[in-house]
Amino acid sequence: MINCDGLVKIYETDDKKVMALEGLDLTVETGEMLAVIGKSGSGKSTLLNMIGGLETPTAGVLTIDGKDISTYSEAEMVRYRRNKVGFVWQKSAKNLFPYLTVLQNVEAVMMFENSSNLKYGAHDENSGKHVNRCRDNNKSYALKLLNAVGLQEHKDKLPAQLSGGEQQRAAIAVALANKPDILLADEPTGAVDTRTADTIYELFHKLNKELGITIIIVTHDMALAGRVDRTVLISDGKVSTEKLKKHPAMEYTVLDKAHRIKLTDEMLEAAGIESNKVRVDVQDGKLVISRI
Known part of the structure; x- marks a missing residue:
């Protein structure tokens, strides 16, 4: 479970202070598929970065499965980002190495994981070396992921040889390579056409239902409400309204701790x-x- 309690984020640039989040409260259940919508500058991406361990709150508490991640040491935060979270960004340059094939991009994540002994390796006390899962197993799992996103036949292509939609599907496979519990997607369909966006959302649904992954999608697409379990609207750095898929005609206005709406x-x-x-x-x- 993800719990945001009074999150505040203040950025300071050129002697100016900009408040991106203003006491945001939000709970995301394990296995939930959630969309976060709102205007540019409303704090959506800031929230996603905090959950992903890329930024820390100025005030407030963010707990993941009951643990306040702001108390993590640098090493613990690295383990959290590599073990717990997968990222899908709008721009493929942030998702994929341009000089590696699609298959190699997925395998690269596992290689990083092996080298740090976080999930895929074991420790040999006699030799003092890490005994990693063999490359054949890495490749087998990478191919399984590419098959799941419909890209197995493109495994030997470079990212530049793929369409925009194919690049995003490759990015999803890369994000899943570390077997995360939480998948964070920041405008994953912002650079693709409507048909490709539908394919990507269908893939998210499949992953959510079959793997039980918690998925949080930041988007400008107001039509997304009917595609996810719940949609929250962030306005002025706070959760303003919520919509539940089970009751698509019902919109909930959220009270803050001061009982303001x-x-x-x-x-x-x-x-x-x-x-x-x-x-x-x-x-x-x-x-x-x-x-x-």
């Missing part, structure tokens, strides 16, 4: 509210907000 522009427009003042009444156990 954030109403979306769509809500205000639908209610005909233009002023910054509203009337709040309780009627038959329901909270009614209306224009003055």
Whole structure:
């Protein structure tokens, strides 16, 4: 389980302070497929980077399976990133080595893992050397991943020889090479057409259901709500609303710890509210907000 409790992130540049997250609260269940949507600059990618161990919060607590990852030592954080998390970025340059074939890109992750003795290796106390899983086993698992993403026949191609959609599928295979519990995808379909995006989302669903991987997708695509278990909207550095797939017509507005709510522009427009003042009444156990 991922639990974000009052996360704050402040960036300081040129004597200026920019607050990317402003007390964000969010819980993601193990095995959940979640979409995080919002405008540019709302804090989506910052949240993803924190969960991935690439950034630390200025304030607040982020726990993964009950452990506060901000307390990790440098070595523990490296183990967390290599063992627990897989990343899929929008730009293939961040996912793939351009001078390696597709197969070699997937195998490279396992080689890094072997060299650090984190998951695939064992220690030989007599010789003081790591006994790694043999290259044949690495290749076998890499081919299995490429088959799962439909790229086994392209295993010997360089990334530049693949289409945009194929590059993203290769990136997903690379992200899965360390057998992560959490898959983080930052705008994974931002550079592909609609048909290719559908294929990628179908692949995410398959991985989520068959492997039980927790998947968090950051996207601008508002239509994604019907494709995932839950969609959260981040606005001004906080979770503003949530939508559940089981109840696609229901939208939940989130109360923060001070019992404040954030109403979306769509809500205000639908209610005909233009002023910054509203009337709040309780009627038959329901909270009614209306224009003055």
